[in-house]
Amino acid sequence: MAFRVHFTQDDLRRISLAEEVNPLSETIFSLRHLHARHPGASFGQWRRWAHSRIPRSVHLLRTLVPAPHGFSPDFLTPTGATDLEAGLDELLHTPKSFLRTDLAAFARLTGNPLPAWVPSLAEGDPVALKAVGGAVRDWHEAAVAPLWHHLHARFEATRSSAARSLLSEGLDGMLSNLHPTIRWTPPVLELACPDHDWDIHLGGRGLRLIPSFFIGHEPAINLDPALPPVVIYPVTHDRVWIPAPAFGHADHTPCDRLAALLGLGRAAVLEALSAAHGSTTELARRTGLSPATVSHHTQVLRVAGLITTHRTGASVRHAITSLGMRLMHG
Numbered sequence: 001m002a003f004r005v006h007f008t009q010d011d012l013r014r015i016s017l018a019e020e021v022n023p024l025s026e027t028i029f030s031l032r033h034l035h036a037r038h039p040g041a042s043f044g045q046w047r048r049w050a051h052s053r054i055p056r057s058v059h060l061l062r063t064l065v066p067a068p069h070g071f072s073p074d075f076l077t078p079t080g081a082t083d084l085e086a087g088l089d090e091l092l093h094t095p096k097s098f099l100r101t102d103l104a105a106f107a108r109l110t111g112n113p114l115p116a117w118v119p120s121l122a123e124g125d126p127v128a129l130k131a132v133g134g135a136v137r138d139w140h141e142a143a144v145a146p147l148w149h150h151l152h153a154r155f156e157a158t159r160s161s162a163a164r165s166l167l168s169e170g171l172d173g174m175l176s177n178l179h180p181t182i183r184w185t186p187p188v189l190e191l192a193c194p195d196h197d198w199d200i201h202l203g204g205r206g207l208r209l210i211p212s213f214f215i216g217h218e219p220a221i222n223l224d225p226a227l228p229p230v231v232i233y234p235v236t237h238d239r240v241w242i243p244a245p246a247f248g249h250a251d252h253t254p255c256d257r258l259a260a261l262l263g264l265g266r267a268a269v270l271e272a273l274s275a276a277h278g279s280t281t282e283l284a285r286r287t288g289l290s291p292a293t294v295s296h297h298t299q300v301l302r303v304a305g306l307i308t309t310h311r312t313g314a315s316v317r318h319a320i321t322s323l324g325m326r327l328m329h330g
Contacts, residue, residue, distance in 0.1 A: 073103055075091060076091065
């Protein structure tokens with residue numbers, strides 16, 4: 001069972017790789033893991049932590065995000081936004097015609113009756129849209145934002161790996177090494193899917209590849225022909241880090257112990273640098289900290305011998321040292 005994505009020569013010329021994490025998509029994908037019966041080692045600890053933080057408003061989303069391997073309406077995950085506020089604004093201004101079509105398709109795909117409040121959402125009711133947008137924001141702040149630096153670092157590492165494959169092995173090499181659940185047999189990209197067996201023809205529209213932290217263990221694809229074709233595939237990670245662990249907990253990861261030793265801010269900066277070197281501004285973007293706070297943390301880390309800083313003209317770049325890397329990995 002699989003999605004088989006068929007490429008033309010025009011499609012191959014129009015393959016692109018996402019440059020930034022989509023916070024709105026990651027927020028929706030993360031919510032799916034609350035429904036999983038067997039979340040696995042990667043997400044089990046995060047789910048236990050997240051369950052204790054579920055805002056009351058989030059129960060509104062349970063119907064729209066029903067299962068870890070199921071479908072959710074496309075209007076919840078606009079693929080172009082790389083900023084939470086921009087994504088929420090796009091969600092709140094979804095055209096009525098798109099909402100009607102999207103929610104009708106969602107109902108057909110899931111085969112489940114929708115609650116009484118959904119028809120007003122399908123008609124673009126501002127109150128219903130605002131309630132959904134508020135629930136998404138609440139969930140993001142509760143369960144996704146606290147580990148944003150970790151999420152971003154894993155995204156960057158996966159994206160960099162794909163870019164290296166492209167440069168060293170060409171397009172065939174990159175498409176062959178995206179993820180174990182993705183198989184490239186030119187001109188078809190096959191995505192493992194336990195419940196569906198579909199052929200999808202891109203027809204010259206190209207394809208955007210988006211690494212995702214919370215998509216789970218299998219890739220996903222945008223099935224709406226009216227939207228830009230997108231394949232979302234899993235980043236590589238062993239276990240999802242959670243902030244503020246209790247001391248002495250048996251499930252501590254190296255990142256947990258590092259945060260206990262250095263503090264969350266400096267641990268976030270060091271972890272971001274373990275994925276890729278960067279400037280103060282780039283580190284602020286990856287970690288969610290202010291540039292001034294990042295500057296303070298890099299000074300402390302540099303004095304401790306965990307990072308180095310190099311200036312070239314007006315550009316300042318930070319990089320992790322071998323000592324910092326050893327500390328990072330426990």
